[in-house]
Amino acid sequence: MQDVLFYIFAALTLVCGFLVVANPFTRNPVTSAMFLVLTIMSMAGLFVLLEAFFLAAVQVLVYAGAVIVLFLFVIMVLDLQVEERRKYPRSAMLSGGIVAAALLSVMLAAMRELPGTTDGPALEGSTAALGGLLFRHYLLPFEMVSVLLLTAMVGVILLSKRKLK
Amino acid sequence: MKGLELIGLEIAVIAAGIAILLLDLWTAKEDKRRLGYAAALLVGVIFLASFAMLFEGRQEAFHGMYVLDEFALFFKRFFLIAALLVLLISVEFADRFESGVAEYYAITLFALAGMMFAASANDFTLLFVSIELVAVCFYVLVSFQRQRDRSLEAGVKYLITGALSGGFLVYGIALIYGTAGTLNFRELASLGPEVLESRLLLLGLLFVFVGLGFKIAVVPFQIWVPDVYQGAPVPTTAFLAAGSKGAGVVLLARLLYTGLRPIADRWGPVLVMLAMLTILYGGLCAIPQRNFRRLMGYSSIVNAGFILLALAAGTADGLAATLFYLAAYLYGVMGAFVVLCLARCPGQEDETCVLAGLHHRSPLLAATLTLAMVSLAGIPPAAGFFGKFQVFKAVIGQGAAFPYPAWALGVAVFGAVVSLYFYLNVVRTVFWSSTSESVAPIRISHATRWAVYLVIFAILWLGILPGAILNLAEYAVHSMGL
Structure with a gap:
C-alpha cells in the first residue's frame, strides 16, 4: 500500500513540477502557480509517507498557503502580458535541452549503481523530535538562519521602500 | 554552554x-x-x-x-x-x-x-x-x-x-x-x-x-x-x-x-580540468576588455583558476600555496578597488576616464594601482609573483602524481603571460594615455590613506619577505592534520 502511494505521489510531483515550468497548453503564470500548489501538495504526501507529519503540515501551511498566495499577488500586480507573448530563441531551447539531457543521463547512470543499503536515519517525524534536533544538534545553523532572516528583512525594506530619502 | x-x-x-x-x-x-x-x-x-x-x-x-x-x-x-x-x-x-x-x-x-x-x-x-x-x-x-x-x-x-x-x-x-x-x-x-x-x-x-x-x-x-x-x-x-x-x-x-581526502584521485582530475578551462577563458576574454571593472571580473576568473590548480594538487604544499595565493590576491584586488573608488569622474558611468592620466591627479593612487597590477600579474617583487611561484611549485612538486601535469603547467604559463599583457595595459593607460580634461587632484581622507599604505606595505612585504605568511599558511595546513 505504501509503495503504491509513494509511486502515485512521486509521479504527481514530477508531472506537476514539469507543468509548472513547461506547460504545453498555456503560458499563463497563474496556471503555473496553481500547478506549483499541486506539486507542493504531493510533496507533502511524500513527507507523510516518511512519517514526517510536522514537515508535511508545514509544507501545506507555509508553501501551499502563504508563499503561493504571495506569488499570486506578485503575478497579478505585475503586468505579464509581454512575458506571455515572448518567444524563446531556438538556440536557448536547444542548449537547455542538451544540458537537461546530459544531466539526466548522468543521473540515470548513477542510479544504476546504488551502494549497498546504509542504515537510514531513524524515522521520527513528531514535532517534539524535530524540535529537539533543531535546538540541540542543529542549534548553531538554526541561530545563523536568524541572522540571515534579519539581513533579508533589512535588505527588502531598503530595496523596496518608496522614498529613497 | x-x-x-x-x-x-x-x-x-x-x-x-x-x-x-x-x-x-x-x-x-x-x-x-x-x-x-x-x-x-x-x-x-x-x-x-x-x-x-x-x-x-x-x-x-x-x-x-x-x-x-x-x-x-x-x-x-x-x-x-x-x-x-x-x-x-x-x-x-x-x-x-x-x-x-x-x-x-x-x-x-x-x-x-x-x-x-x-x-x-x-x-x-x-x-x-x-x-x-x-x-x-x-x-x-x-x-x-x-x-x-x-x-x-x-x-x-x-x-x-x-x-x-x-x-x-x-x-x-x-x-x-x-x-x-x-x-x-x-x-x-x-x-x-x-x-x-x-x-x-x-x-x-x-x-x-x-x-x-x-x-x-x-x-x-x-x-x-x-x-x-x-x-x-x-x-x-x-x-x-x-x-x-x-x-x-x-x-x-x-x-x-x-x-574526501581518501578519494583525492577522483576529484583531482576534475579540478585540474576546470582550472585549465578557467584560466584559458578568463585570460582570453580579458584581452579585449576596455572597462576596468569588467577586466577585474575576468582577472578574478583567471585567479580562481590558479587557486583551483593549487587545490587540485591534493597535498599540504598545494593547500599552503592556495592560502598564500589568496592572501596575495586580496591585497592586489583591494589596491585596485580602493583606487577605483577614489578616482572617480563625476557624471560619467564609464570608468575609462578614471584611469587615464591618473598619475597627474594623484601620484599615490597611480603608484598603488601600478603595484596592485604588478602583483596580480605576478611580477617580482610584488606579492603575486610569490603566490604564482608557490602554485607552480606545488604542481611540479607532485610530479607525475599530478593529473595532466604537462598540460596544466602549459596552461598556467600561458595564463600568466596573457595576464601580463592585460594588467600592464592598465598601467600603460594610467601613465601614458593622453588626457585633456579632469586633472583636478584627488583628495584622500586620512583613514583611506592608511588603508592605501596598508595595501602597499602588504603587497611589498608578502613579495619580498614571504616567509612569515608562508609559515603561517603551512602552520594552518598542518593544523588540519596534513
Missing part, C-alpha cells in the same frame, strides 16, 4: 552589525557615513582579538559541526582584513548611496560573519547555511544603488544565478547524505571506499562543486562575474572578489582535504 567561547569572534561581528543598525537611529544624517569608521574600528579590534584567543590545538563544538583550528583562524583573519578594507572604501563611496548607508555597513558585517562561519564549517549543514548567509547579504549589497539600472540588473542576475547554484548545492548535499548517511566531513572521511567511490556520492559531489564553483567564479559557473562586477557598487565588488571567493575556497578546501 560549551562552544560559545569558540564562536566568540563571529558573535562579536554580528553584535557589531546590530550595534551599527541601532546606532543609525541616533545618528544625524550627515554623520551617518562616519559609522563606517566605527564599523571598521570594531572589525580591527576583533582582528586583534583573534590573536588573543586562547588556543590549545584543534577544537570542535556543536556536535563536530564547527571546528576551530589554525586553518579556520587564518581564513577568519583573511576575511576580517578584507572587511576592514571594504568598510574603509565604502565610507568613501557612501555619498553615492541615496539612503541606507548604515545598513550597508551592517550588511557587510553580517556577510563577514557568514564568511567566518564558513571558515569553520565542518559539516554540510553549516556549509549551506553560511554560504546562504553570505549570498543573501550579497544579493542586497549588489543591488544597493537601486537608482542605477546597472546595479539593479547586476542584482537580478546575481540573484537568479545564485539561487540556481544554491539549488544545485542543496541537491548535491541531499545525494551525499542519501549515500553516506552523514553530513559531517570527518565522519565522511572514515567511511569505506565502497561508499565514497559510489557514483551517486560522486554525482552529489559534482553538484556541490556547482554551488561552490559559483562562489569562486570557476568556469562554467562564471557567467555572472563581468556583469555583476561592473554593476555592483565598488566596495561590494571588492568584497565579492576577495571575501565571497575566499568563502568558497575555504569550504571547498575543508570538504576536499578532510572529508
Whole structure:
C-alpha cells in the first residue's frame, strides 16, 4: 500500500513540477502557480509517507498557503502580458535541452549503481523530535538562519521602500 | 554552554552589525557615513582579538559541526582584513548611496560573519547555511544603488544565478547524505571506499562543486562575474572578489582535504580540468576588455583558476600555496578597488576616464594601482609573483602524481603571460594615455590613506619577505592534520 502511494505521489510531483515550468497548453503564470500548489501538495504526501507529519503540515501551511498566495499577488500586480507573448530563441531551447539531457543521463547512470543499503536515519517525524534536533544538534545553523532572516528583512525594506530619502 | 567561547569572534561581528543598525537611529544624517569608521574600528579590534584567543590545538563544538583550528583562524583573519578594507572604501563611496548607508555597513558585517562561519564549517549543514548567509547579504549589497539600472540588473542576475547554484548545492548535499548517511566531513572521511567511490556520492559531489564553483567564479559557473562586477557598487565588488571567493575556497578546501581526502584521485582530475578551462577563458576574454571593472571580473576568473590548480594538487604544499595565493590576491584586488573608488569622474558611468592620466591627479593612487597590477600579474617583487611561484611549485612538486601535469603547467604559463599583457595595459593607460580634461587632484581622507599604505606595505612585504605568511599558511595546513 505504501509503495503504491509513494509511486502515485512521486509521479504527481514530477508531472506537476514539469507543468509548472513547461506547460504545453498555456503560458499563463497563474496556471503555473496553481500547478506549483499541486506539486507542493504531493510533496507533502511524500513527507507523510516518511512519517514526517510536522514537515508535511508545514509544507501545506507555509508553501501551499502563504508563499503561493504571495506569488499570486506578485503575478497579478505585475503586468505579464509581454512575458506571455515572448518567444524563446531556438538556440536557448536547444542548449537547455542538451544540458537537461546530459544531466539526466548522468543521473540515470548513477542510479544504476546504488551502494549497498546504509542504515537510514531513524524515522521520527513528531514535532517534539524535530524540535529537539533543531535546538540541540542543529542549534548553531538554526541561530545563523536568524541572522540571515534579519539581513533579508533589512535588505527588502531598503530595496523596496518608496522614498529613497 | 560549551562552544560559545569558540564562536566568540563571529558573535562579536554580528553584535557589531546590530550595534551599527541601532546606532543609525541616533545618528544625524550627515554623520551617518562616519559609522563606517566605527564599523571598521570594531572589525580591527576583533582582528586583534583573534590573536588573543586562547588556543590549545584543534577544537570542535556543536556536535563536530564547527571546528576551530589554525586553518579556520587564518581564513577568519583573511576575511576580517578584507572587511576592514571594504568598510574603509565604502565610507568613501557612501555619498553615492541615496539612503541606507548604515545598513550597508551592517550588511557587510553580517556577510563577514557568514564568511567566518564558513571558515569553520565542518559539516554540510553549516556549509549551506553560511554560504546562504553570505549570498543573501550579497544579493542586497549588489543591488544597493537601486537608482542605477546597472546595479539593479547586476542584482537580478546575481540573484537568479545564485539561487540556481544554491539549488544545485542543496541537491548535491541531499545525494551525499542519501549515500553516506552523514553530513559531517570527518565522519565522511572514515567511511569505506565502497561508499565514497559510489557514483551517486560522486554525482552529489559534482553538484556541490556547482554551488561552490559559483562562489569562486570557476568556469562554467562564471557567467555572472563581468556583469555583476561592473554593476555592483565598488566596495561590494571588492568584497565579492576577495571575501565571497575566499568563502568558497575555504569550504571547498575543508570538504576536499578532510572529508574526501581518501578519494583525492577522483576529484583531482576534475579540478585540474576546470582550472585549465578557467584560466584559458578568463585570460582570453580579458584581452579585449576596455572597462576596468569588467577586466577585474575576468582577472578574478583567471585567479580562481590558479587557486583551483593549487587545490587540485591534493597535498599540504598545494593547500599552503592556495592560502598564500589568496592572501596575495586580496591585497592586489583591494589596491585596485580602493583606487577605483577614489578616482572617480563625476557624471560619467564609464570608468575609462578614471584611469587615464591618473598619475597627474594623484601620484599615490597611480603608484598603488601600478603595484596592485604588478602583483596580480605576478611580477617580482610584488606579492603575486610569490603566490604564482608557490602554485607552480606545488604542481611540479607532485610530479607525475599530478593529473595532466604537462598540460596544466602549459596552461598556467600561458595564463600568466596573457595576464601580463592585460594588467600592464592598465598601467600603460594610467601613465601614458593622453588626457585633456579632469586633472583636478584627488583628495584622500586620512583613514583611506592608511588603508592605501596598508595595501602597499602588504603587497611589498608578502613579495619580498614571504616567509612569515608562508609559515603561517603551512602552520594552518598542518593544523588540519596534513
